[in-house]
Amino acid sequence: MKAVSYRVYGGPEVLEYGELPKPKVGPDSVLVRVKAAAVNPVDWKAQAGYLEPLLDAVFPVIPGWDVSGVVVAVGSDVPEFQEGDEVIGYVREDVLSRGTFAEYVAAPVRTLARKPAGLSHEEAAGLPLAGLTAYQALKAVGAASGDTVLVHAAAGGVGSMAVQLARHFGARVIGTASERNHDYLRALGAEPVVYGDGLTERVRALAPEGVDVVLDLVGGGVIRTSAEVSAPGARLVSIADPEVADLNGRLLWVRPDADDLTALSHLAEQGVLSVEVAEVFPLEKTADAQRLSAQGHTRGKIVVTVP
Incomplete structure (x- = not known):
């Protein structure tokens, strides 16, 4: 699959765009075909090594924790979702490894909720974290x-x-x-x-x-x-x-929580929550998206899309 990754800590310049193996799907996970992934400051801070005291890194690391996409495969014990479901997720695990700036991400069901109807994938990707x-x-x-x-x-x-x-x-x-x-x-x-x-x-x-x-x-x-x-x-x-x-x-350190994320999805469907998308970049331009995020002046969300 196509993905953006880094093999050493550093700034946007350490990001590589290329082929990586498609992730395996555990019993309580699903494989999500990524449509959009939002950029968050924690992405480039983790990439710079600031979270090294908290999280181990398994290189190469695919950055990104926010996702909106479509389920294409389910684990052996996943009654919550089926193939074809549109989902959003805050896909943070306890190590830096399999992120969302890729064509596919393996996401534990505890990190997911159904995508709000009426929101584009770009908007929905900005909701989870x-x-x-x-x-x-x-x-x-x-x-x-x-x-x-x-x-x-x-x-x-x-x-x-x-x-x-x-x-x-x-x-x-x-x-x-x-x-x-x-x-x-x-x-x-x-x-x-x-x-x-x-x-x-x-x-x-x-x-x-x-x-x-x-x-x-x-x-x-x-x-x-x-x-x-x-x-x-x-x-x-x-x-x-x-x-x-x-x-x-x-x-506060935000936690993945399927119930909380589902509540947010419902509020977005009701029009209580809106997501402003500031700028959209293609996957291969993720480094540019990080540079814009690091400037700290963007209103709304910066989003990366996967064709």
């Missing part, structure tokens, strides 16, 4: 109706999902973003503020009594700033800053 991160973060802090939720990096892939989900739960949302993304956040139902110097004063002007929930999706010390605008008993969660634990908050 970002959607699960936002969903599990909001669940971890019990975000609910009546809460004021502060979302940092609200216009990004995870942030835009968090805004939509929090609004669906009945919460008021304040979101940090560059000014060029403020109209976008307003369209999602958030009240935008510019990040940077003076953020504390800007958030306090919107929420004088403090915010009830903080989602830190960017790191860089914003969790400390957030503590200054939090109401008593506020719940904090970060996906990027371990210091959140010092503030009685939670550091």
Whole structure:
């Protein structure tokens, strides 16, 4: 099969495009013909070796954890799916090895859900990791109706999902973003503020009594700033800053969860969740997709398609 892979840690320059063996399918897995795979910052960070303390790498590594595609074979004990089913998945295993930037990926059923009807494969590929991160973060802090939720990096892939989900739960949302993304956040139902110097004063002007929930999706010390605008008993969660634990908050590492992913798929079908696709690259241009992602200024998802 055609795939993109790397044999040593490094940047986009270490990616190779060529032939690799089609993956074997375990008893509780299915073989997915990849239609689209979304790029996430964790892809190129893992590729650079940042996750080496956590995950072993079995080289050559095919990067990518997000996928939308079609089931073409099922394992011996898979009643959940059959050939021809369209699926989405956050296909993360406990080693770096068989990723989604390839014609085929072997995906454990615990990582999959049915693709939302009405979403293209490009849109659907952007839902799993970002959607699960936002969903599990909001669940971890019990975000609910009546809460004021502060979302940092609200216009990004995870942030835009968090805004939509929090609004669906009945919460008021304040979101940090560059000014060029403020109209976008307003369209999602958030009240935008510019990040940077003076953020504390800007958030306090919107929420004088403090915010009830903080989602830190960017790191860089914003969790400390957030503590200054939090109401008593506020719940904090970060996906990027371990210091959140010092503030009685939670550091979250998103987990593959078929039930959570199915819930997100249903919300997308109902029109509660939308996925904005920023740019699409062919599989052989995955390195260019990574370079664009690493710039950190993209609104929505960068997606790679497989012909």
